[in-house]
Amino acid sequence: MRKQILKRVLRFTKPYTGYLVLAIVSALISVGMSLYAPVLTGRGIDYIIGPGNVDFAGILSTLLLLAGTVALGALFQWMLAQCTNILAYRTVRDLRIAVFNKLERVPLRMLDSHAHGDLMNRVVNDIDQVSDGLLQGFTQLFTGVVTILGTLGFMLYVSPVITLVVVLLTPLSLFVSAFIAKRSYQKFQEQSQTRGELSGYAEELVGGQKVVKAFGYEARAQAGFEQINARLYDCGVKAQFYSSLTNPCTRFVNAMVYAAVGVCGAIAALRGSLTIGQLSAFLQYANQYTKPFNEISGVVTELQAAIACAGRVFEVLDAQDETMDAPDALRMEQSRGQVNLNDVCFSYHPEKRFIEHLNLYANPGQRIAIVGPTGCGKTTVINLLMRFYDVNQGEILVDGVDIRAITRASLRRQFGMVLQDTWLFAGTVRDNIAYGRPDASLEQVMEAAKAAHAHSFIKRLPEGYDTLLAEDGGNLSQGQRQLLSIARVMLTDPPMLILDEATSSIDTRTELRVQRAFTHMMEGRTCFIVAHRLSTIREADCILVMRDGQIIEQGTHESLLRKNGFYAQLYQSQFARAEE
Numbered sequence: 001m002r003k004q005i006l007k008r009v010l011r012f013t014k015p016y017t018g019y020l021v022l023a024i025v026s027a028l029i030s031v032g033m034s035l036y037a038p039v040l041t042g043r044g045i046d047y048i049i050g051p052g053n054v055d056f057a058g059i060l061s062t063l064l065l066l067a068g069t070v071a072l073g074a075l076f077q078w079m080l081a082q083c084t085n086i087l088a089y090r091t092v093r094d095l096r097i098a099v100f101n102k103l104e105r106v107p108l109r110m111l112d113s114h115a116h117g118d119l120m121n122r123v124v125n126d127i128d129q130v131s132d133g134l135l136q137g138f139t140q141l142f143t144g145v146v147t148i149l150g151t152l153g154f155m156l157y158v159s160p161v162i163t164l165v166v167v168l169l170t171p172l173s174l175f176v177s178a179f180i181a182k183r184s185y186q187k188f189q190e191q192s193q194t195r196g197e198l199s200g201y202a203e204e205l206v207g208g209q210k211v212v213k214a215f216g217y218e219a220r221a222q223a224g225f226e227q228i229n230a231r232l233y234d235c236g237v238k239a240q241f242y243s244s245l246t247n248p249c250t251r252f253v254n255a256m257v258y259a260a261v262g263v264c265g266a267i268a269a270l271r272g273s274l275t276i277g278q279l280s281a282f283l284q285y286a287n288q289y290t291k292p293f294n295e296i297s298g299v300v301t302e303l304q305a306a307i308a309c310a311g312r313v314f315e316v317l318d319a320q321d322e323t324m325d326a327p328d329a330l331r332m333e334q335s336r337g338q339v340n341l342n343d344v345c346f347s348y349h350p351e352k353r354f355i356e357h358l359n360l361y362a363n364p365g366q367r368i369a370i371v372g373p374t375g376c377g378k379t380t381v382i383n384l385l386m387r388f389y390d391v392n393q394g395e396i397l398v399d400g401v402d403i404r405a406i407t408r409a410s411l412r413r414q415f416g417m418v419l420q421d422t423w424l425f426a427g428t429v430r431d432n433i434a435y436g437r438p439d440a441s442l443e444q445v446m447e448a449a450k451a452a453h454a455h456s457f458i459k460r461l462p463e464g465y466d467t468l469l470a471e472d473g474g475n476l477s478q479g480q481r482q483l484l485s486i487a488r489v490m491l492t493d494p495p496m497l498i499l500d501e502a503t504s505s506i507d508t509r510t511e512l513r514v515q516r517a518f519t520h521m522m523e524g525r526t527c528f529i530v531a532h533r534l535s536t537i538r539e540a541d542c543i544l545v546m547r548d549g550q551i552i553e554q555g556t557h558e559s560l561l562r563k564n565g566f567y568a569q570l571y572q573s574q575f576a577r578a579e580e
Contacts, residue, residue, distance in 0.1 A: 344396065354549045363526075
């Protein structure tokens with residue numbers, strides 16, 4: 001599993017293979033220079049033969065060669081760092097772009113089933129961890145392995161017997177690192193998941209802070225946060241505890257190796273099989289040989305955390321894409337507005353039935369109101385019309401064509417949608433209104449705003465149509481945000497409209513004006529109106545009454561009242577009192 005994740009991350013480095021090759025070459029030369037330096041140091045020591053017997057010419061040439069070796073090693077070490085950084089950050093940039101593009105392609109079902117804060121955590125924090133651990137750590141791992149192998153080669157050249165002692169003690173260090181790494185990976189994986197859960201919880205509460213305060217939920221929200229944070233603390237401490245054991249344990253083993261080399265080398269020097277310079281070089285090699293194990297142990301710890309985070313990132317990339325448009329899908333240019341739902345069945349969860357055998361017929365220009373208790377399926381019908389979800393059975397026809405045979409983009413251009421929950425982005429007022437028509441002129445934007453009765457309050461803003469809005473329009477009232485959403489739809493001038501409680505957040509006087517604008521706008525257009533307000537429902541050509549995913553009554557306002565059925569009960573409980 002971990003090997004597969006590592007291979008997938010490395011696939012993202014393919015466009016930058018040149019930097020990877022240059023990094024490897026730089027690492028080889030840098031390590032080679034660092035390994036050659038002890039040889040020169042030992043040679044310089046051997047030029048000091050005894051008191052009054054020093055080969056100064058040999059020492060000078062050795063010092064000059066040593067200086068050149070160190071300088072060359074430093075140059076290629078710098079090149080290694082440059083190539084590694086370019087490789088890491090460009091790869092992570094591509095990975096982040098790939099994840100964001102994936103989020104644009106996944107069906108709404110996937111986004112609805114994951115906390116948004118958790119998804120954002122994967123796009124930002126988890127990918128940063130991949131950069132720090134996998135990509136940069138991989139280079140350190142490579143240089144460490146090359147150093148170990150190169151050091152072994154030089155030590156074999158100097159003394160095969162002492163090298164054998166080093167090799168025999170090496171597996172102990174590897175065993176300690178592997179034992180700890182296995183356990184730290186599990187904790188880092190748990191830590192990454194809990195961090196995502198905490199991000200989702202915090203994002204949810206910050207977004208709904210007004211509701212939290214209105215219902216006095218602060219203490220319970222704090223308790224919930226502390227509970228998740230305590231779990232994050234627990235797994236984080238354990239992950240760091242296991243990973244922090246690696247370095248001291250490997251250092252202990254490495255100290256044993258260094259001591260063994262010193263003792264064996266001293267005995268060999270006394271017997272005359274090693275010179276003092278060779279012994280000095282051998283001790284430096286022993287130190288260089290053990291040092292990468294400490295670095296690799298630290299890198300392995302980062303790798304465990306990075307692989308765990310990369311796994312969460314690839315979970316998003318592996319999510320099933322929204323069903324592709326058929327190769328021969330039609331591009332609908334301008335719909336007449338005829339919509340039929342024939343024997344439609346749909347459920348969000350296979351084991352729980354919801355909408356079954358739903359039939360709905362809307363002729364061009366009709367205003368269809370959908371009413372019913374909460375959870376009866378009103379918004380679900382809208383989701384099906386827009387192909388946010390596909391039906392499980394049956395068909396939805398627009399102008400006699402199954403919407404699955406129409407490209408999603410052209411289908412959605414046929415609908416103008418105003419929801420109860422408004423969405424605005426951080427940008428100018430003009431940009432927000434022109435979201436569906438970026439090429440619209442300022443005059444066209446102003447006309448749409450006037451039709452939505454938003455022009456007057458926009459002109460009172462500090463910069464008018466160029467006023468910058470905060471995230472989600474936080475510097476506007478809810479009613480003003482909804483007026484901008486209505487203006488956005490009016491600018492696109494679609495052949496069909498979907499109004500889901502579109503005027504629920506504006507005052508009665510403004511609502512009457514907007515209703516007149518809607519009345520003018522709805523002329524000749526098929527409209528689906530999800531609403532509870534009496535004024536909207538009474539003007540509808542047909543009212544569909546839904547309960548438990550079924551249409552149980554349909555007709556005009558007067559005919560449904562005469563039936564004295566479920567709609568009449570709704571009317572008596574909600575609207576009759578309003579009329580009084």
